[in-house]
Amino acid sequence: MGAIIMVLAILGAYGAHKESRVALIVFLVCMVLGCLVMFKYAVPVAIMRPQIEGIMEDKFRMFLPLDENSKDMKNMADNIQKTFHCCGLFSYKDWNNIPESCKCNLEEEEEGKCQTVGYRSLMERSTSIYTQTCFPIIMHYVLLGFDIVLGVFFTLAILALLGTILSSAMIHQMRYPNRPTILLTVPTVLSTSPPKYEELYNPPPY
Known part of the structure; x- marks a missing residue:
């Protein structure tokens, strides 16, 4: 190109x-x-x-639950969650078993980026995971790519x-070389006439 x-x-x-x-x-x-x-x-x-956005949402919902997808798809989801600090495409419930990539550290908990949820099994304790879901972040970059292409x-x-x-x-x-060329001229703003104070205070000689 x-x-x-x-x-x-x-x-x-x-x-x-x-x-x-x-x-x-x-x-x-x-x-x-x-x-x-x-x-x-x-x-x-x-x-x-x-x-x-609607097309992408329909496509992504076909991959739910994320646990039941191929290993490559689960690895891709884990990498996205680690990179953007998000959990699940639309909710943490997109996972049957919440992976480690969804879990927050202590610093992120103090910053208010996390929520506490319980596992589906009552025998396991609750855990702190990212509040942000991944689909809005993915759509942000997809739409950014569309805007760049359009631009x-x-x-x-x-x-x-x-x-x-x-x-x-x-x-x-x-x-048609003989036709006159139209030239755009800028009107002259400056004037060569003497200033007004010279006209007032310098009388003509007798």
């Missing part, structure tokens, strides 16, 4: 500097195609973004649109 963008930028710069109509036309076609492709992928992603797509689409407009204007100017 980076190499393609660099080649197109060099092509556009060459066409503008050398006033090469062929290079500018090729650049224009590439910009139009690039703009259409970017919008083709960006619009579905933008439409899908509000629905992604990249729309930024490239806008740049391609600007390239289309500029190259079209240059091609039009080269096609």
